[in-house]
Amino acid sequence: MSLALLALLPQLISAGLATAAEIRALMASSAPGMTDAELNAVLDMVIASAAQHKALADKDAQPAA
Amino acid sequence: MRLHVFLFSLMLSVGCASLPLKENAVKGLQASELALESAQTIERGLCFIAPTTESGGHCSNAMAATVGLTDARHQALAFAFSAAFGVEIKAATALKAWKAGDPAPSDVATYRADAQGILLLVQTLAPGSADLVSKAQLAVNEAAAVATALGVK
Numbered sequence: 001m002s003l004a005l006l007a008l009l010p011q012l013i014s015a016g017l018a019t020a021a022e023i024r025a026l027m028a029s030s031a032p033g034m035t036d037a038e039l040n041a042v043l044d045m046v047i048a049s050a051a052q053h054k055a056l057a058d059k060d061a062q063p064a065a
Numbered sequence: 066m067r068l069h070v071f072l073f074s075l076m077l078s079v080g081c082a083s084l085p086l087k088e089n090a091v092k093g094l095q096a097s098e099l100a101l102e103s104a105q106t107i108e109r110g111l112c113f114i115a116p117t118t119e120s121g122g123h124c125s126n127a128m129a130a131t132v133g134l135t136d137a138r139h140q141a142l143a144f145a146f147s148a149a150f151g152v153e154i155k156a157a158t159a160l161k162a163w164k165a166g167d168p169a170p171s172d173v174a175t176y177r178a179d180a181q182g183i184l185l186l187v188q189t190l191a192p193g194s195a196d197l198v199s200k201a202q203l204a205v206n207e208a209a210a211v212a213t214a215l216g217v218k
Contacts, residue, residue, distance in 0.1 A: 034084065034091075045095075046091075050102075057147035060121060060142075
């Protein structure tokens with residue numbers, strides 16, 4: 001169940017329902033000793049959030065009309 | 066606190082197996098990513114009057130001129146941000162498969178270099194924004210922490 005919920009978080013980020021800042025705060029306050037699957041779920045969130053920001057950067061990189 | 070955040074916090078607090086090297090790398094990459102996002106958000110806030118709804122290569126905010134952020138500089142920074150986020154996605158993807166003892170993913174070193182490049186660009190193109198420079202510096206520091214955790218020279 002835990003991993004299933006973790007796996008949902010990238011979609012929540014993509015939908016704007018969770019932010020990288022929130023995840024960062026949780027990471028900072030969490031106890032050490034995450035499992036490999038939990039770490040990979042966090043990486044999925046990083047990937048989802050980075051993809052959103054890359055899309056914005058791609059739009060901004062276009063020369064002004 | 067929203068329900069999903071509470072549940073996530075609860076899950077993190079009961080994590081079991083220890084993977085300190087990978088955990089340090091993941092935390093560093095996550096922190097670097099957040100700093101990079103913050104730098105981009107600050108830059109877009111300087112460039113656009115309504116950054117949540119505006120996008121593109123033209124800065125609509127008069128504040129941009131006060132820190133030397135021309136349209137060309139905004140576009141150059143956006144290009145660099147895009148490249149850095151792209152490499153970060155590759156590094157995060159590679160890190161998912163990484164195990165202690167494996168060689169460090171090459172994308173980690175590339176990402177560290179890209180973050181350093183953004184810092185130099187920010188220092189050159191928008192020197193009037195201390196916040197922007199500060200966040201870019203943080204992104205570099207955290208990227209370096211990832212590299213250190215994975216043994217990148």
